[in-house]
Amino acid sequence: MELAIHAEGLRKRYGDFEALRGLSLSVPAGQVLGVLGPNGAGKTTTVRILSTLLTPDAGFARVAGFDVVKQRKDVQRAIGLTGQYAAVDEQLSGRENLVMIGMLQRFSRKQAKLRADELLHQFDLVEAGTRPSGKYSGGMRRRLDLAASLINQPSVLFLDEPTTGLDPASRQTLWAIIRKQVAAGVTCLLTTQYLEEADQLADRIVVVDKGQIIAEGTADQLKDQVGGARLDVTVGDPAQQTMAAHTLSGVTAAQPTLAEDGRGVSVQLTRGMTDVAEAAVALQRSGIPVVDFAVRRPSLDDVFLSLTGQNRASDEQSAAAPERSPA
Amino acid sequence: MSTAVVDGVVCVERHLRHLIRTPGKLVNAVLLPMIFALLFGLLFGSVIEVPNGGYEEFIMAGIFVQGVMTAVPNSAVGAVEDLRNGLIDRFRSLPMSNSAVLIGRTVGDMVLRALSCVAMAGVGLAIGWRVHTSFLEVAAGFALLLFFGFTVAWVGALIGLSVGNAETAASVPSVLLMPVMFLSNAFIPLTGLPDWLRVVAEWNPLSAIVGACRELWGNPSASNSGSFPTENPVLLSVVWMVAILAVVAPLAVRKYQTAAAG
Ligand SMILES: Nc1ncnc2c1ncn2[C@@H]1O[C@H](COP(=O)(O)OP(=O)(O)OP(=O)(O)O)[C@@H](O)[C@H]1O
Ligand SMILES: [Mg+2]
Numbered sequence: 001m002e003l004a005i006h007a008e009g010l011r012k013r014y015g016d017f018e019a020l021r022g023l024s025l026s027v028p029a030g031q032v033l034g035v036l037g038p039n040g041a042g043k044t045t046t047v048r049i050l051s052t053l054l055t056p057d058a059g060f061a062r063v064a065g066f067d068v069v070k071q072r073k074d075v076q077r078a079i080g081l082t083g084q085y086a087a088v089d090e091q092l093s094g095r096e097n098l099v100m101i102g103m104l105q106r107f108s109r110k111q112a113k114l115r116a117d118e119l120l121h122q123f124d125l126v127e128a129g130t131r132p133s134g135k136y137s138g139g140m141r142r143r144l145d146l147a148a149s150l151i152n153q154p155s156v157l158f159l160d161e162p163t164t165g166l167d168p169a170s171r172q173t174l175w176a177i178i179r180k181q182v183a184a185g186v187t188c189l190l191t192t193q194y195l196e197e198a199d200q201l202a203d204r205i206v207v208v209d210k211g212q213i214i215a216e217g218t219a220d221q222l223k224d225q226v227g228g229a230r231l232d233v234t235v236g237d238p239a240q241q242t243m244a245a246h247t248l249s250g251v252t253a254a255q256p257t258l259a260e261d262g263r264g265v266s267v268q269l270t271r272g273m274t275d276v277a278e279a280a281v282a283l284q285r286s287g288i289p290v291v292d293f294a295v296r297r298p299s300l301d302d303v304f305l306s307l308t309g310q311n312r313a314s315d316e317q318s319a320a321a322p323e324r325s326p327a
Numbered sequence: 328m329s330t331a332v333v334d335g336v337v338c339v340e341r342h343l344r345h346l347i348r349t350p351g352k353l354v355n356a357v358l359l360p361m362i363f364a365l366l367f368g369l370l371f372g373s374v375i376e377v378p379n380g381g382y383e384e385f386i387m388a389g390i391f392v393q394g395v396m397t398a399v400p401n402s403a404v405g406a407v408e409d410l411r412n413g414l415i416d417r418f419r420s421l422p423m424s425n426s427a428v429l430i431g432r433t434v435g436d437m438v439l440r441a442l443s444c445v446a447m448a449g450v451g452l453a454i455g456w457r458v459h460t461s462f463l464e465v466a467a468g469f470a471l472l473l474f475f476g477f478t479v480a481w482v483g484a485l486i487g488l489s490v491g492n493a494e495t496a497a498s499v500p501s502v503l504l505m506p507v508m509f510l511s512n513a514f515i516p517l518t519g520l521p522d523w524l525r526v527v528a529e530w531n532p533l534s535a536i537v538g539a540c541r542e543l544w545g546n547p548s549a550s551n552s553g554s555f556p557t558e559n560p561v562l563l564s565v566v567w568m569v570a571i572l573a574v575v576a577p578l579a580v581r582k583y584q585t586a587a588a589g
Pocket of ligand 1: 041587
């Protein structure tokens with residue numbers, strides 16, 4: 001399959017700090033890759049390299065068939081970039097912003113105006129189009145920013161945390177816009193901290209941590225990777241959370257984790273229904289009042305937390321929870 | 328049209344729009360130098376003696392140069408804003424000329440400086456400043472002033488892109504330029520200075536541009552020492568500005584090319 005984005009062994013250091021340590025990824029044309037990672041993982045650095053803003057120390061990358069270092073202008077003509085912060089000129093109106101970017105994308109003034117009006121219409125900004133963009137709401141700014149990155153009808157679109165800080169309604173609107181681009185055949189690389197967002201929009205997901213890819217696959221594959229279904233138990237009294245974990249660890253092979261809310265205990269089910277049945281019986285015998293008892297598929301959160309090790313609950317657990325008694 | 332020219336025009340246009348949209352900047356660039364001219368002319372006019380002519384005639388070139396120097400913090404802060412809100416990232420992701428954004432800023436700024444010069448000239452004429460030369464020479468003086476504004480706007484852009492923080496960008500220029508300004512012939516005649524200080528002040532680029540304006544407008548000069556800089560201020564100021572531009576503009580463009588928001 002033709003690759004629209006292909007990066008091999010990207011490295012980047014800032015002073016002593018190595019932000020990217022040999023990151024490789026590829027996105028087939030027309031697909032959406034979700035890049036998932038905690039703060040400081042190197043998501044923005046990756047996007048900046050792929051969109052020609054930053055030169056890698058090592059490795060190479062091709063975007064839309066062009067080398068991001070040696071064929072910068074060709075890459076720039078082919079891509080759209082929506083950075084982590086909405087980049088609009090606050091003193092210019094929405095329309096003026098778009099016309100300006102259009103002309104810098106090598107449109108004639110007339111073409112740029114036509115394209116600007118088209119995009120304002122498409123992004124529901126016609127009315128706001130004549131007002132200074134500094135007065136826009138966060139959602140409107142994001143839309144304008146996205147519109148600006150679509151002026152040249154890019155074949156590859158980079159979106160760096162496009163919905164961070166937006167309310168749910170604005171997020172839905174933005175998702176719809178992105179889906180429309182994808183339906184039109186645009187290749188997308190989307191970074192996000194929201195698992196739901198990656199789940200909703202991406203064909204494939206890579207999980208980045210400390211400058212490296214630590215897992216990749218479809219959302220389902222990643223979920224399978226952390227193991228099968230999980231049992232979530234919620235106790236009525238926080239004082240009994242540890243007790244419940246202890247009880248569960250007596251019957252399940254996996255070690256239970258304590259939820260941060262102080263009342264939840266979650267454990268992976270390795271023996272399916274047998275685990276569920278034994279857990280129910282054990283809890284019943286222990287006399288711990290249980291307010292919720294539910295089996296669920298692992299969420300991307302589980303994947304994320306187990307892969308990046310960013311689970312505070314599991315850290316606390318090693319100190320607070322009892323050792324699992326060998327079955 | 329070549330891409331670089333189109334990009335330059337688009338970016339200058341952007342700054343002209345900013346000018347119209349931010350009356351505050353206009354006030355700062357027009358009113359402040361006017362007040363300055365008025366105060367200096369009236370206050371010091373009565374106490375400072377100038378070798379050959381009135382202090383009002385002497386001081387105005389200094390006031391003009393001082394007024395035009397607001398270009399430094401102005402363009403420094405503007406560059407920081409562009410950097411901070413991600414606009415420079417956006418521009419750098421476009422297939423556009425590398426210098427256009429800064430050219431837009433520095434050329435656009437000249438329009439503001441021109442307005443400010445007109446305002447200062449008005450005050451100057453009101454307090455008794457006159458020019459005594461041909462129209463062409465007077466115009467050449469103002470052209471030199473604008474070229475000076477263009478040059479120092481590049482200095483400001485370099486400062487802004489280097490410090491990357493609005494407060495620092497606003498204060499660094501005054502800290503840096505205040506001593507240079509007062510160690511020049513802008514407000515005082517250099518005749519009374521100790522020799523070594525006089526030589527330093529005479530070679531000061533600001534003295535060159537102030538001296539050049541005085542010569543081109545037929546206003547009294549700050550020194551009659553007969554040294555090279557006092558005899559050839561026009562030549563020296565042009566050399567200074569070209570030299571400063573040749574160093575600062577490429578550095579600023581390099582900074583721009585590697586600049587990062589956030
Ligand atoms: N210009 C820079 N100078 C020094 N360090 C930097 C620079 N840019 C990024 N870093 C560091 O590199 C690491 C990766 O940064 P990056 O912005 O790529 O992370 P990210 O995954 O986008 O994080 P976030 O979710 O917070 O946006 C961080 O630790 C950051 O502090
Ligand atoms: Mg980031």
